[in-house]
Amino acid sequence: MSNIVRNTYSVCPECLKKIPAVIVKKQNNYFLEKTCSEHGSFSAVVWRGGHIPMEEWGSYRPPENEKEMPDCPHACGLCSGHLQSTCCVLLEITGRCNLSCPFCFAESGFECDDPSVEELKTYFKHLVEKGNTFVHLSGGEPTVRDDLPDVVAAARDAGCENIQLNSNGIRLGRDRSYTKELADAGLSFVFMQFDGTEDAIYEKLRGKPLFAEKKSAIEACSQELLGVTLVPTVVPGVNDHNIGEIVKFGLDNSPAVRGIHFQPVSYFGRYPDPPADEDRITLPEVLYAIEEQTDARLKISDFLPSRCDHPGCGFHGDFVVLPEGLIKLTRKSSSADNSCCFSDNSAEHIKNRNFVSRRWKRIPSLTIKKDNPGNDFSDMDTFLERVKTHGFTITAMAFQDAYTLDIERLRRCSLHVYKDGKTIPFCSRYLTRC
Secondary structure: OEEEEEEEEEEOOOOOOEEEEEEEEEOOEEEEEEEEOOOEEEEEEEEOOOOOOHHHOOOOOOOOOOOOOOOOOOOOOOOOOOOEOOOEEEEEOOOEOOOOOOOOOOOOEOOOOOOOHHHHHHHHHHHHHOOOOEEEEEOOOHHHOOOHHHHHHHHHHHOOOEEEEEEOOHHHHHOHHHHHHHHHHOOOEEEEEOOOOOHHHHHHHOOOOOHHHHHHHHHHHHHOOOEEEEEOEEOOOOOHHHHHHHHHHHHHOOOOEEEEEEEEOOOOOOOOOOOOHHHOOOHHHHHHHHHHHOOOOOOHHHOEEOOOOOHHHEEEEEEEEEOOEEEEOOOOOOOHHHOOOEOOOHHHHHHHHHHHHHHHOOOOOOOOOOOOOOOOOOOHHHHHHHHHHHEEEEEEEOOOOOOOOOHHHHOOOOEEEEEOOEEEEHHHHOOOOO
């Protein structure tokens, strides 16, 4: 027996035409179902398991009395129907990469022309004029650019307050002088591809053993006080068994590692057959794995839906690492009514943006007061210093592909891509036909 949870719109995976869709509950699983008049019916699991019913995850409800959804995803850019401000804007600075990963939303290659530093200066200036000072440098693999330190400096000089690098980390670990140049140029922190603690995982997902390279990159960044957030792409049957070890590795390497950002696999590009439901892992499954594989050191109740996006897009948990364990700092509740990125509440989303940057940035360990030589964290000043130096966030983002795209979620996206003078919701930018 199935029940319709809500109506929405999606796209046909074959032609990308906007079509009506429904979220349907079948036992404890939720599916996005839709029918294209030309290409037939499609179904994909979007929420699985009875640990967290979708209806109880976050308080968001779709707007009422709307005759029709905006023309997403084809009206590229932030149209009047888009309901969120920009939290972080991603800028593609190269299409080249030094890996050939099968799971790559950017479909990167080895040969293409990169935008010049002068072109990028213009982009940075335009972004800052629009109030978008949290910039994510991406690609491709940005470190294939020898002039990346100049790009970072250009972003800093334009007024970008937080400059984040998306990287696989290979060059960062191999070329320490290059990593130092990036830090000196003003890089804020690194989002580093990190799929697990076993080389077999990297061989499957990235084509070669890379665990030693990842540890070297973290070491290099730590030397330059560049905070690192680990970014695992979670693929069923490949590394979902390793989620607990990833968490343990991150905590054991605090404060060099500032957090973990899980990304359940999405299917971009062309596939001979639609991905099967067993090829997907959903947010509640990731949360359950965190609890189960850490022996409840971290619990599902330690996490809340994202305050920046639709609750179906992600989760977040905020912690401080102490010598004897963890303390949860996550707020007790989360409501769509106080979402930090509502487009009519710019002060709140800037406040949240600054909070995120403080948690991800690395600062030197502060000197403990002479009258507290034993690091007694019951002392408030000492505890607050520890929060600054050893804060740790665990987050997730479930990106949407042509099979799972829910336009109601897309309208709440706060991660945007700057392309051809437009600011485009992330999942709209990388949407591809099957």
